[in-house]
Amino acid sequence: MRKIIYVLLLLCVVGGGYAFGEEPTAEANAIDLLREEMQNNINIVWTCVAAFLVFFMQAGFAMVEAGFTRAKNAVNILMKNLMDFSIGTIAFFVIGFGLMFGATNGLFGTTDFMASGVSGDGAHWDWTFLIFQTVFAGTAATIVSGAMAGRTKFKAYLCYSVFICAFIYPIFGSWAWGSLLNGNGWLEKIGFCDFAGSTVVHSVGGWLALAGAIVLGPRLGKYGPDGKPKAILGHNVTLAALGVFILWFGWFGFNPGSTTVGNGEIGRVAVVTNLAAAAGAIVAMGVSWIIGKKPDGSMSLNGALAGLVGITAGCYTVTPVGAMMIGAMAGAIVVFSVYFIDGVLKVDDPVGAVSVHGVCGAFGTLACGLFNAEAVLGIGDANTGLFYGGGIGQLGVQCAGVLACFAWAFGLGLVLFIAIKKTIGIRVTTEEELKGLDVTEHGMEAYHGFQIFNS
Amino acid sequence: MKLIIAYIQPHRLDEVKKCLAQADVGKMSVTNSLGCGSQKGYHESYRGVSFDVNLLKKVRIEIAVNNDFVDKTVEAIIAGARTGEIGDGKIFIIELAECIRVRTGERGHDAIG
Numbered sequence: 001m002r003k004i005i006y007v008l009l010l011l012c013v014v015g016g017g018y019a020f021g022e023e024p025t026a027e028a029n030a031i032d033l034l035r036e037e038m039q040n041n042i043n044i045v046w047t048c049v050a051a052f053l054v055f056f057m058q059a060g061f062a063m064v065e066a067g068f069t070r071a072k073n074a075v076n077i078l079m080k081n082l083m084d085f086s087i088g089t090i091a092f093f094v095i096g097f098g099l100m101f102g103a104t105n106g107l108f109g110t111t112d113f114m115a116s117g118v119s120g121d122g123a124h125w126d127w128t129f130l131i132f133q134t135v136f137a138g139t140a141a142t143i144v145s146g147a148m149a150g151r152t153k154f155k156a157y158l159c160y161s162v163f164i165c166a167f168i169y170p171i172f173g174s175w176a177w178g179s180l181l182n183g184n185g186w187l188e189k190i191g192f193c194d195f196a197g198s199t200v201v202h203s204v205g206g207w208l209a210l211a212g213a214i215v216l217g218p219r220l221g222k223y224g225p226d227g228k229p230k231a232i233l234g235h236n237v238t239l240a241a242l243g244v245f246i247l248w249f250g251w252f253g254f255n256p257g258s259t260t261v262g263n264g265e266i267g268r269v270a271v272v273t274n275l276a277a278a279a280g281a282i283v284a285m286g287v288s289w290i291i292g293k294k295p296d297g298s299m300s301l302n303g304a305l306a307g308l309v310g311i312t313a314g315c316y317t318v319t320p321v322g323a324m325m326i327g328a329m330a331g332a333i334v335v336f337s338v339y340f341i342d343g344v345l346k347v348d349d350p351v352g353a354v355s356v357h358g359v360c361g362a363f364g365t366l367a368c369g370l371f372n373a374e375a376v377l378g379i380g381d382a383n384t385g386l387f388y389g390g391g392i393g394q395l396g397v398q399c400a401g402v403l404a405c406f407a408w409a410f411g412l413g414l415v416l417f418i419a420i421k422k423t424i425g426i427r428v429t430t431e432e433e434l435k436g437l438d439v440t441e442h443g444m445e446a447y448h449g450f451q452i453f454n455s
Numbered sequence: 456m457k458l459i460i461a462y463i464q465p466h467r468l469d470e471v472k473k474c475l476a477q478a479d480v481g482k483m484s485v486t487n488s489l490g491c492g493s494q495k496g497y498h499e500s501y502r503g504v505s506f507d508v509n510l511l512k513k514v515r516i517e518i519a520v521n522n523d524f525v526d527k528t529v530e531a532i533i534a535g536a537r538t539g540e541i542g543d544g545k546i547f548i549i550e551l552a553e554c555i556r557v558r559t560g561e562r563g564h565d566a567i568g
Contacts, residue, residue, distance in 0.1 A: 231501040292500050
């Protein structure tokens with residue numbers, strides 16, 4: 001009797017074993033498929049949400065730039081922000097996206113214009129990728145308006161908006177990011193590290209802004225007869241602060257969104273991004289406090305942005321401690337850079353766009369070569385940062401990228417703005433500038449019914 | 456009839472209004488103004504560039520009164536506005552040629568009310 005029970009049990013186990021042995025493969029496959037589909041959808045949802053956050057940065061830029069300039073030019077700066085995104089969106093869709101992410105001829109992409117070849121399949125990634133990249137292009141474009149505030153002909157600015165999103169931004173972008181879709185750029189081939197765009201987005205915008213501000217010349221009354229810079233006060237620091245908080249918020253899409261994957265890395269990159277911004281604000285406040293005897297509000301706000309721009313390149317590859325160091329250094333650099341550009345170069349940049357985006361973008365990109373810690377974070381086999389024993393190789397590559405960006409964006413920017421100057425003219429007349437661009441260029445005021453006390 | 460014009464520190468306006476109310480002076484007009492006197496200015500800095508602000512924010516009060524109210528009004532303004540620091544302000548009194556109430560057409564003493 002006992003034996004029979006044993007045999008039955010044995011049969012059960014064996015039979016069960018067979019049953020479990022066959023079905024699980026099918027089941028596991030189904031689960032794998034399901035998991036894959038879910039992960040794909042999560043990636044799409046997260047990347048879209050991130051894109052919408054980055055779009056909201058347009059509002060941040062508009063508020064920062066309006067706040068840091070005079071009341072008589074507020075409509076003008078808002079119109080520039082609206083139009084560089086609107087024109088940029090279309091230019092990027094029609095021309096830019098293909099140049100940036102199409103199959104490359106070595107210098108730029110030549111396929112995928114106007115989202116050709118993208119199907120309507122719900123699982124398709126390319127639509128999400130297109131909107132995500134469009135808002136990035138818009139970010140690069142809108143950086144420039146602040147540096148050119150208060151004196152630029154509106155028509156000239158519209159002209160510029162086409163070129164940045166159609167050619168200047170996408171072609172540089174294809175060198176560093178082309179392989180995210182169908183391209184393959186020379187900078188990424190040599191191992192250039194710019195995760196979310198310190199160089200690709202911010203430096204490109206910053207160096208173009210520098211070229212624009214140089215070609216334009218300073219606002220009337222910015223420099224005295226002795227060449228000393230004078231303060232031209234922004235009319236609303238409250239708006240500027242709101243803008244900085246919006247940008248900081250949007251950056252949680254800009255950096256963590258650049259993983260384009262819905263997993264725990266979002267949190268890690270968000271922590272790193274936030275630490276750098278905080279360190280940047282604190283250090284900028286400290287430096288301005290020591291130099292100017294008072295904690296300067298506008299500098300501290302720029303410091304937060306400097307930290308954010310600085311960490312954008314390395315947000316995926318540096319540790320939280322590294323991020324604090326990068327943010328802190330960017331916070332100090334931005335203050336000295338504002339003094340240098342204002343007082344030594346004598347280039348009038350009303351909102352500090354060149355310092356925040358150009359200079360801190362270049363610094364953040366170089367900082368990858370110092371602070372990259374892939375092995376420490378467990379995302380790579382070896383650290384490439386100099387401070388983590390990675391040697392000097394990565395730093396050299398980063399230098400190449402930074403220099404290439406400066407040569408491309410600043411050089412082409414000079415050509416573009418001088419060409420605009422020679423053809424349609426780049427600067428408004430003295431009378432128009434004194435009266436304010438709102439009335440002369442747009443025929444309306446931003447603050448009708450308010451009494452504005454300055455010129 | 457006199458027109459009393461007083462420039463005071465903006466933060467003393469509430470106190471001045473209270474003192475005027477106690478003195479039974481209930482009519483006035485108030486505007487923001489910029490001015491400079493012995494207080495000189497102060498120092499501001501913006502994005503690392505420092506500059507002097509010498510036109511300071513003040514409040515200008517205008518009150519038209521009949522002659523028997525001049526002293527009470529002036530005393531009330533002083534009582535409300537004085538802190539003892541430089542920058543407390545100034546009071547000017549000028550002759551008022553005529554005063555007309557728009558609603559009724561009354562003139563002079565009655566119009567000031």
